[in-house]
Amino acid sequence: MLKKMSTKDLKVGMFVADVGRAWFNHPWATKKRLLTEESEIRELIDYGISEVFIDTDRSKTSAQIAEGKASAAGGRKPFKPVAGTVGPLRGSSARPSEPPASAAAEIVSALETELPKAAKAYGKALDTSKALIAACYMNKRIEVSEVQENVDELVESVSRNQDALSALIKLRRFDDYTYTHCLNVSVLSISTGKALGLSQEDLRILGMGTMFHDLGKTRVPSYILNKPGKLTDDEFVIMKSHAALSEEIIREQKLDVDERAIQVARFHHERLDGSGYPDHLKGDEIPRLATICGLSDVYDALTSDRVYHKGMLPHDALKFIYGLRGTHFEPTWVDRFVQSVGIYPPGSVVAMNSGHIAVVIEVVHTSLLNPIVKIVADPKGQILPRPKLVDLSSQTEGAGWAISKVIPPSEAGFEPSYYFNLKDLPK
Numbered sequence: 001m002l003k004k005m006s007t008k009d010l011k012v013g014m015f016v017a018d019v020g021r022a023w024f025n026h027p028w029a030t031k032k033r034l035l036t037e038e039s040e041i042r043e044l045i046d047y048g049i050s051e052v053f054i055d056t057d058r059s060k061t062s063a064q065i066a067e068g069k070a071s072a073a074g075g076r077k078p079f080k081p082v083a084g085t086v087g088p089l090r091g092s093s094a095r096p097s098e099p100p101a102s103a104a105a106e107i108v109s110a111l112e113t114e115l116p117k118a119a120k121a122y123g124k125a126l127d128t129s130k131a132l133i134a135a136c137y138m139n140k141r142i143e144v145s146e147v148q149e150n151v152d153e154l155v156e157s158v159s160r161n162q163d164a165l166s167a168l169i170k171l172r173r174f175d176d177y178t179y180t181h182c183l184n185v186s187v188l189s190i191s192t193g194k195a196l197g198l199s200q201e202d203l204r205i206l207g208m209g210t211m212f213h214d215l216g217k218t219r220v221p222s223y224i225l226n227k228p229g230k231l232t233d234d235e236f237v238i239m240k241s242h243a244a245l246s247e248e249i250i251r252e253q254k255l256d257v258d259e260r261a262i263q264v265a266r267f268h269h270e271r272l273d274g275s276g277y278p279d280h281l282k283g284d285e286i287p288r289l290a291t292i293c294g295l296s297d298v299y300d301a302l303t304s305d306r307v308y309h310k311g312m313l314p315h316d317a318l319k320f321i322y323g324l325r326g327t328h329f330e331p332t333w334v335d336r337f338v339q340s341v342g343i344y345p346p347g348s349v350v351a352m353n354s355g356h357i358a359v360v361i362e363v364v365h366t367s368l369l370n371p372i373v374k375i376v377a378d379p380k381g382q383i384l385p386r387p388k389l390v391d392l393s394s395q396t397e398g399a400g401w402a403i404s405k406v407i408p409p410s411e412a413g414f415e416p417s418y419y420f421n422l423k424d425l426p427k
């Protein structure tokens with residue numbers, strides 16, 4: 001029988017049948033769970049969930065829970081990888097359980113079907129992004145309809161498959177930050193907005209605002225923009241003016257752009273605690289589309305290679321952004337962003353606990369530490385003739401493969417994009 005209950009009254013042993021929220025807005029991979037730890041109840045409370053539905057028929061007593069834990073601990077054998085094996089382990093009863101091949105294969109196939117279309121849309125949008133920046137430098141008229149057309153194609157691609165365009169950003173490592181930054185922020189923002197359930201119209205506005213968000217930098221002297229060291233106070237004041245200048249460019253040219261897109265450009269550096277700029281907005285005063293742009297902006301800036309420093313690995317950048325939870329960004333928005341981007345985005349090269357090397361093919365948004373991967377090299381670094389697809393989220397508990405560390409793509413010794421069904425990356 002289902003019973004509504006306050007999260008404060010939950011006890012270990014109760015079966016939560018529904019947390020009553022969309023997946024991106026609660027801490028668990030699924031909406032239902034048998035509560036076996038006090039920490040699970042705290043997680044719900046910390047997420048601001050005040051009520052859930054309990055299934056009394058599936059709930060257990062605390063003695064039954066304790067018994068279940070004891071038998072699980074005794075019955076589970078640890079995974080001991082054997083060098084040189086890729087499949088189920090020899091001489092061990094612990095076998096990395098295969099995902100139902102069709103489920104993972106279907107997800108990957110949907111991604112690979114979208115990738116060429118996403119690459120085409122990205123390539124066109126990149127040309128437009130370059131033209132946009134050139135027009136600003138030369139004080140020429142910006143062709144809004146062209147930008148909107150490209151943004152619409154990006155929104156359509158993300159609507160068909162949330163991850164294909166984001167995967168491209170990771171796979172295209174030969175970046176020119178100046179031209180790709182606005183576009184990448186646009187892609188990350190549209191993808192996050194899609195995961196948050198924004199309407200198509202909001203996604204189009206978000207896409208436009210993000211494409212324009214840093215145009216004001218074309219009015220900041222290049223010695224400040226490209227200065228390798230710390231900016232002086234005066235230089236920082238000039239640098240910070242770029243957000244308001246982005247708005248100024250749009251208004252000067254009387255561009256036919258939605259007011260909310262203009263807000264994205266002006267407010268993308270505003271922060272929750274009022275420490276941002278240019279208007280020191282706080283909390284709810286900051287438009288939510290601008291917050292999505294702000295998160296994507298920080299992430300892209302941290303992960304991109306620049307002239308004077310190498311970009312961070314995605315999981316390090318997310319760790320950094322996580323540190324801004326509650327000060328620069330609303331905690332739940334950070335969580336949603338992390339859930340959308342994925343701790344190991346597609347194209348990441350990872351070492352498995354067995355020593356094998358794998359390429360992340362697809363994020364499992366409900367199980368961020370367990371993406372779908374292709375095992376591509378054995379523990380000695382020998383490339384396997386046939387990579388093996390493994391859905392880390394579909395293994396039975398304690399059964400097998402796990403990611404042990406991330407390898408920078410430049411040190412992988414192979415091109416991760418080779419393992420995607422993609423002939424050419426957009427230039």
Ligand SMILES: [Fe+2]
Pocket residue numbers: 213214242243268269297
């Ligand atoms: Fe900016």
Ligand SMILES: [Fe+2]
Pocket residue numbers: 181185213214297
């Ligand atoms: Fe930016």
